[in-house]
Amino acid sequence: MFDPVSKTLATPTATTRSASVVPINSHSIKVACSNCNLRELCMPLGLNSEELDQIDSVVNLRRKVKKGSLLFHNGEKFTNLFAIRTGFFKSYVASEDGREQVTGFQMAGEVLGLDGIASDHHTCNAVALEDAEVCLMPFDRIEELSRDIPSMQRHVHKIMSREIVRENGVMLLLGSMRAEERLAAFLLNLVDRLHARGFSQSELVLRMTREEIGSYLGLKLETVSRAFSKFAEDGLVEVDKRNIHILRSDLLRDIVGRTDCA
């Protein structure tokens, strides 16, 4: 199955959708992974309690990110990876001449910041599309821990490889699909990842604008809007602003998969 934006982790875990349930007063506070309900999404399974304690010592801070504000930006020194606890992000790159390309949308349990490892500086930007909360994971601590705990090491490698595979899928999408195929693939991927987090298989709320979807899919916002209208007209989805109800995911899948025909 084609999967342009594969989920960071497959383990389904119900999460709350509200942004600020954890009492946080300061800019960032100490937390413990060992009793985090997203642990299955962030960390390798089957660790003993000693290893869990070690991990608690890595993920020692949280940070709230207000809607619209940057988690990190191009050029910024890289020190942390970020695990999303709540909220929704977009990451994007910009060329000198001002063009922007959304490179991904990230949700709870997914990791941000991998781009920064290459040069010790971030090369893309990450913005919260709704009020969000992230765990800070100092990368040198992650590397230390990876040396001590092989399953942790393997986990880190898998997360990075998964991102490479995801981007391969996006290249396929951008390089060879038509507008409606792209949007269908996008919707299916999004609802899939939400479903893996305990949400509906058929309903979703878009956290991003048509323009941001368009940027991600290599389309103009008008084209995205028209494709939504076409899907609605054909009875594949109901579209009410950013509330999407998928009526015929089977037909959406057909659209993604077809080589030719209309």
Place this chain on the structure above:
Amino acid sequence: MFDPVSKTLATPTATTRSASVVPINSHSIKVACSNCNLRELCMPLGLNSEELDQIDSVVNLRRKVKKGSLLFHNGEKFTNLFAIRTGFFKSYVASEDGREQVTGFQMAGEVLGLDGIASDHHTCNAVALEDAEVCLMPFDRIEELSRDIPSMQRHVHKIMSREIVRENGVMLLLGSMRAEERLAAFLLNLVDRLHARGFSQSELVLRMTREEIGSYLGLKLETVSRAFSKFAEDGLVEVDKRNIHILRSDLLRDIVGRTDCA
């Protein structure tokens, strides 16, 4: 500077272009990194001799890959990363309906196979575009070594992150550039990477067909051909089949960078 296909490693090292200088009779043979002239491209610098010995024990096999044959393919069990010694590869993904998308072109000193880590199986294919030779690096040995040698660990992380950053660049290219911008960016990137390996800054020989370039750039082969003709007509390059002579790299750079205008 926009860089859709950033080089795997920046260290310039002269290499020979011929494919079969090393005497190899069997399918694969033992070799030593410690006296490989590509070591600077593949391995972290500043290792002591004991660490170099350890690395020699990782990269213990070479394999010849004939032009047109697969190094690995989608679905194949993942066990090794591959460091290219000589030759030129393309990697590509395929969707069920038969569409193919070239995801990258790789040359000496670059690493193939990172996609396989995520699921223990490769998700893309790698084909030699000319007779090639690769070093086999068993990934579990790489992980062992990474646990012992922090600079090795960091090196592996950087290689993976670099691939993520490269793909971000390709997404920008596919999502927001016009045909001629894409081809200009492609040529500049290719000649850059070749130059870092001791080749000319202005002359290059394409190892791939127009169709493969088109697949990578999200264009049809006719469009690629026309863009080449346009560049030649405008005096930016000389094109003789697959031999490209870049006359005005400054103007090529302008083409990549411009937001609008003609």
Place this chain on the structure above:
DNA sequence: CGACACCTTGAAGAGGTTCAAGAAATGTGG
């Protein structure tokens, strides 16, 4: 309530694709 961001829809236009034909290079087998 007004300003602003976001979304939809129509009409015209452009860039790239598709289809087609021919030329040049490459490889194969005798």
Place this chain on the structure above:
DNA sequence: CCACATTTCTTGAACCTCTTCAAGGTGTCG
């Protein structure tokens, strides 16, 4: 080593998808 089949590349012309430009509508927030 040559003849022939095949692959690769180029170029033209018609077509189509998506973009651009434009206008109007809706929802949101200070």
